[in-house]
Amino acid sequence: MNLLGSDPFSRSPSYLDEDILIRKLLLTHDPDGRRLDSELLLLLTEHIMHYATTSEVPVASLVSGLHFGAVAMNESNVEELSSLEPLRQAIYEISIQLLCKCSSEGNLHMRTMVLFDMLGKYNWDEKMALVLAAFVISYGKFRLLMQLNPWHPLAASIAMLKRLPNDLRALKPRFKALSLLVKTMMDVTKCIIKFESLPLSHVELDQEISVAKSYIYVAAYWVIRSAFTCSSQITDLTPMKSEQVRRHSDSTVSAAWELSSLVYRLSRICSCLRRQVDVCHQQLEKKIWEKLLSLFQEVPRDNQEVLDTLFASTNDLPLKDCSSQAKVGVSELNNKVVMLLISKPELLPIEKLLLLVQQTYDHPLNKKYKGSYEIVWVPIPSTNTWTDAEVRSFNLFSNSLPWYSIRLPWLLSSAVVNYVKQAWTYTGEPLMVVLDSKGMVSNSNAIDMVMIWGARAYPFSASGEKVLWEEENWTVQLMIGEIDTLLASWVEEGRNICIYGSENKEWIQELNSKLTEIKSAGVQLEMVYVGKRNLDEHVRNILASIPKENHTDSISFTKIQFFWLRLESMRRSKLRLGKSVDTDHILKEVSALLDFTDKGWAIIGKGSSTDIVKLQGKELVQCLNLFLSSQWGENVANLGFLDAIRGAPEPIPLTEPCSHSNVIPYAKGLLEGTAICEKCKHRMKKFVVFE
Numbered sequence: 003m004n005l006l007g008s009d010p011f012s013r014s015p016s017y018l019d020e021d022i023l024i025r026k027l028l029l030t031h032d033p034d035g036r037r038l039d040s041e042l043l044l045l046l047t048e049h050i051m052h053y054a055t056t057s058e059v060p061v062a063s064l065v066s067g068l069h070f071g072a073v074a075m076n077e078s079n080v081e082e083l084s085s086l087e088p089l090r091q092a093i094y095e096i097s098i099q100l101l102c103k104c105s106s107e108g109n110l111h112m113r114t115m116v117l118f119d120m121l122g123k124y125n126w127d128e129k130m131a132l133v134l135a136a137f138v139i140s141y142g143k144f145r146l147l148m149q150l151n152p153w154h155p156l157a158a159s160i161a162m163l164k165r166l167p168n169d170l171r172a173l174k175p176r177f178k179a180l181s182l183l184v185k186t187m188m189d190v191t192k193c194i195i196k197f198e199s200l201p202l203s204h205v206e207l208d209q210e211i212s213v214a215k216s217y218i219y220v221a222a223y224w225v226i227r228s229a230f231t232c233s234s235q236i237t238d239l240t241p242m243k244s245e246q247v248r249r250h251s252d253s254t255v256s257a258a259w260e261l262s263s264l265v266y267r268l269s270r271i272c273s274c275l276r277r278q279v280d281v282c283h284q285q286l287e288k289k290i291w292e293k294l295l296s297l298f299q300e301v302p303r304d305n306q307e308v309l310d311t312l313f314a315s316t317n318d319l320p321l322k323d324c325s326s327q328a329k330v331g332v333s334e335l336n337n338k339v340v341m342l343l344i345s346k347p348e349l350l351p352i353e354k355l356l357l358l359v360q361q362t363y364d365h366p367l368n369k370k371y372k373g374s375y376e377i378v379w380v381p382i383p384s385t386n387t388w389t390d391a392e393v394r395s396f397n398l399f400s401n402s403l404p405w406y407s408i409r410l411p412w413l414l415s416s417a418v419v420n421y422v423k424q425a426w427t428y429t430g431e432p433l434m435v436v437l438d439s440k441g442m443v444s445n446s447n448a449i450d451m452v453m454i455w456g457a458r459a460y461p462f463s464a465s466g467e468k469v470l471w472e473e474e475n476w477t478v479q480l481m482i483g484e485i486d487t488l489l490a491s492w493v494e495e496g497r498n499i500c501i502y503g504s505e506n507k508e509w510i511q512e513l514n515s516k517l518t519e520i521k522s523a524g525v526q527l528e529m530v531y532v533g534k535r536n537l538d539e540h541v542r543n544i545l546a547s548i549p550k551e552n553h554t555d556s557i558s559f560t561k562i563q564f565f566w567l568r569l570e571s572m573r574r575s576k577l578r579l580g581k582s583v584d585t586d587h588i589l590k591e592v593s594a595l596l597d598f599t600d601k602g603w604a605i606i607g608k609g610s611s612t613d614i615v616k617l618q619g620k621e622l623v624q625c626l627n628l629f630l631s632s633q634w635g636e637n638v639a640n641l642g643f644l645d646a647i648r649g650a651p652e653p654i655p656l657t658e659p660c661s662h663s664n665v666i667p668y669a670k671g672l673l674e675g676t677a678i679c680e681k682c683k684h685r686m687k688k689f690v691v692f693e
Contacts, residue, residue, distance in 0.1 A: 020220065023219075023220070023223060024216065024219045024220070026115065027118060027219050027222070027223060028219070030115070030118040030119045030121075030122045031118075031122055031126075032122045032123060033122075033123055033124060033125050034123040036123065036124075037125075037317075038089070038124065038125075038128045038131070038132075040125075040127040040128045040130070040131035040191075040195050040198075041131075041195050041199075043131040043132070043135055044130075044131045044134065044135075044188065044191055044192070044195065046135075047131070047134050047135050047138045047188070048188060050138045050139075050142045051138055051141070051142075051181070051184055051185075051188075092132055093132060093135055093136045093139065094136075095120065096117065096120070096121075096132055096133055096135075096136035097136040097137075097139060097140060099113065099116065099117050099120070100133075100136055100137055100140065100229060100230060100233040101140065101233060101237060110227060110230055110231070111227070113230055114223065114226050114227045114230060117133070117226055117230075118222075118223075118226065121133075125198060126194055126198065126218050126219075126222050127191065127194045127195040127197075127198040129222060129226070130187075130190070130191040130194055130195075130222060130225050130226075131191060131195075133225065133226050133229050134184070134187060134188060134191060134225075134229065136229075137184070137229045137232055137233055138184075140233060140236060141180075141184075141232070141236055144236055147160060175258040176235065176257050176258045176261070178258070179257075179258040179259075179261035179262050179265065180232055180235055180236075180261055182261075182262075182265050183228055183231075183232060183261050183262075183264050183265045183268070184232065186265050186268045186269055186272060187225045187228055187229070187268060189272050190221045190224075190225055190268055190271060190272045190275065191225060193221070193272060193275045193276050193279050194218050194221065194222070194275070196279055196283075197214055197218065197275075197279045197282065198316065199316055199413060200279075200282060200283060200286055200316070201286070201314035201315050201316055201415065202282070202286065202316075203316075204290065204293075204310060204311060204314045205285075205286055205289035205290060205293065206289070207282060207285050207286060207289065210278070210281055210282045210285055211282060213278055214275070214278040214279055214281075214282050217271065217274055217275040217278055218275065220271060221268075221271045221272070221275050224264070224267060224268055224271060225268070228264045228268060231260065231261070231264060232261070235257055235261065286415075286417075287415060287416055287417040288417070290311060290314060290415050290417040290418065291417040291420065291421060293311050294311055294312070294417070294418070294421045294425075295421075297311060297441070298425070298442070298443060301440060301442060302440055302441050302442075303440070304336060304337060304439070304440060304441065305335065305336065305337070305338075305340060305437060305438075305439060305440060305441030306332060306333065306336055306441075307441070308437065308441030309332040309335055309340065309437075309441065310332055311418075312342075312418055313332060313408060313414075313418075314415050314418070315410070315413060317409075317410075318331055319331045319409070320332065320408060320409055320410075321334070321378065321406050321407065321408060321409055322400065322406065322407060322408075322409040323406055324379075324399075324400050324401065324402065324403040324404065324405055324406065324407050325403070325404050325405075327401070329409060330406060334376075334406075335376055335378070335406075337439045338373070338374060338375055338376050338439060339374060339375035339376075339436065339437070339438055339439055339444075339460070339461045339462065340375070340376055340378060340436075340437045340441075341375060341376070341377045341378070341434050341435070341436050341437075341448065341452075341462060342378055342380050342433075342434065342435040342436075342437065343358075343377055343378065343379045343380065343405070343432065343433075343434050343449075344380045344382060344422055344426070344428055344432065344433040344434070344435060345379070345380075345381060345382070345432040345433070346381065346382065346383070346384060346392075346430060347381040347382075347383060347388070347392040347393070347395040347396045347399075347411075348392070348395045349379070349381070349395070349399050349432075350432055353560060353563040353564070353567065354432075354453075354567060356560060356564075357453060357485075357563075357564045357567050357568075358449075358452065358453065359403075359404060360456070360484070360485070360564070361452050361453060361455075361456030361457070361484070362377060362404075362405075362452060362456060362457060363404040363405075365456040365457040365458070365484060366457075366484060367456065367457040367458055367460075368457045370457070371457050371460045374460065374461075375460060375461065375462070376405070376406055377405035377406065377434075378405065378406045378407065378408070379399070379400070379403060379405055379406065379407035379408070380407075380408055380411070380414075380422070381396050381407070381408070381411045382411075382414075382419055382422065382428065383412075384430065386416070388411075388412045393412070396411060426443075426446055426447075427446075432449055433446075433447045433449065434447060434448045434449040434452060434462075435447065435448075436448045436461070436462045436463065438461065438463070444461065444462070444463040444464065444465075445462055445463050445464045445466075445467070446464070448462040448464075448467070449571075450571035450572075450574050450575040450578075451466075451467050451470075451571075451575065453567060453568055453571035454470075454483065454568055454571050454572055454575060455470060455483070456483070456484055458470075467575065467579070468579065471575070471576070471579065471588075474588065475588070475610075475612045476587055476588045476591045476612060476614065477607065477609070477610050477611060477612055477614070478493060478499050478501065478605070478607040478608060478609060478610075478611075478614070479493045479609055479610045480572075480588070481501060481565070481568075481569075481605070482499075482501075482565075483568055485557075485561050485564040485565055485568065486557050486561045486564075488557075489530065489557065492528050493608075493609050493610075494609070495609075496608050496609045496611075497526055497527075497528050497608060497609075498525070498526055498527045498528065498606065498607075498608050499527075499528045499529075499530060499606070499607065499608060500517060500527060500528070500529045500530065500604055500605070500606045501530045501532055501604065501605045501606075502529070502530070502531060502532070502602065502603065502604035502605070503531070503532045503533055503534055503595075503598070503602070503603055503604075504533075504534070504601070504602030504603070505533065505534055505540055505541055505544065506602055507544055507547070509602045509619075510531070510544065510548075510602070513602065513604070513622065513626070514529065514548075516626040517529055517626070520626075527606075530557060531544070531545065531548055531557075531562075532557075532562050532565050532566070533545065533562050534598070535566050535569075535595075535596055535598070537559070537562060537563060537566070541559075541562075542559055545559055545562070566596075569592050569595060569596055570596065572588070572589075572592045573589065573592050573593060573596060576588065576589040576592070577589070591616075598618070601618050601619040602618060602619055602622065603616070603617070603618040603619070603622070604616070604617055604618070604622050
């Protein structure tokens, strides 16, 4: 590789031999570990250069922002520049060096090396960004004066004192060449920034990295040397009068030619560097992919290597605690169950997000398991690049969630994204992949499990999901869960609870009237309205009217959403486990509730008892009418409230024994209470059948 003297414009003396130059540059390089957001600094530099060359708007505010440190607030989607005072001082000192006139090429080389000594504590991308920022401040001030000079008295006075030329038309070739050179310098700097952002420490790419670094050293030298040349060109213009500009057309052409030669040289360097950085990037992605495949096929000692690879970054703190905004390393997750919440940057619909927060962070058992597991949000955009809207969504949610998130998700390795899509079948719908304390996948999607049981489902493994279902029966307790503390207390106390739904306001009023009459007679009964599956404004209005009419106790619209979301999760969970409505009683009952159309329905039960009454539509109101017209008080005392409701219709006189039978799968609690025949309304005898 020889990038110094192989082009026709080269006039480099022998002391610029490439190997010698690289050794000298490395002697000046002694970074102290600080990190400067070079990408953000370069972004503002680009803005100033754009406005300075197009003359679209005055560049005063941008130059002021860069000069006085306001750059840190320019973009909310990237990390703030650290330590503004040292940044201002560094840019000021570099500006002084650049403004010193260079009398010869040897002097230019010497000053370039002096500046490298000054920048020794910075990384290579930071050196470039700082030098470009310092030059653009000077250039921006010059162009600002030229923009304001014709019509602004203050600018005209300053231009006169500086003896700036009024007519710059003859200098257009020089300005054009200068703008092209600065653009090329920025392109080179972008390549260096891209290389420095690669998480190369996570894989072995010694040969590729060595070649790329050699290009970077040479590129850095010529970027800084070109900055001196550009500054000299601006300085030379200052004392020139308009007639001198026109008279010295040959010198203008010569100056433009000098700038063009540097453009040619830097373009070649940039092309070589870009190709090599792309090679490093491709090899890096390949190595990370292979490493992920290997890691998830073996049982590691702990979860650190797995998490290091998933969140591969040049920064030791790739995560952030969303609640405190603190930067966090993967060591905070050591030996914990880690739940990767993978979604679009828009995360989840707000009602699902609120339910997820309640079932984890606000769950009654969260204190018990706190510190045993953590949730990490991994946002993945819809396309390969992040849009401004997606960045805003990420910033909004990552500043308000009670979990961890990736700190700079747009830097997530494409190999990791592809692995998530292929190995974990992520298609855009939210996933919650669970890694056990060793870093192995214990559940490919636990999101429904969390929605149903919350922290009770810890450690959230797929095998644990099966065990939890084996312990469940179709009860009011399962339906309500922990969506509301008041309802949960009713369940725990064993109260009779009537959960009902409809969008027919007249039917609801009639039902409430009957149930209120029953309550007023001393029957302990709590009523909970849950609307319908697809909630709308009509249901919201009905809910708002219920407390006013004093018909029933009610829960909030959000809690009603939680009720239906949990039922949907129950159905998905059961279906994922291969269950069907023909063989699974819970799935049958859940599906029946979810598939109700416009008919009203009610389920009456208590706590964890499987003794449940389910009625719907007119049948429910007729049953309550019959119940109230009979000797229902005596029936409640003898049979209990639920059996009294079942037996409310008058029993049909029997001329002969009723032969109706009903076989249902055994479940704990089914032998309790009284069974009423659906046909004759008489009590039924119970038998246990063994298969």
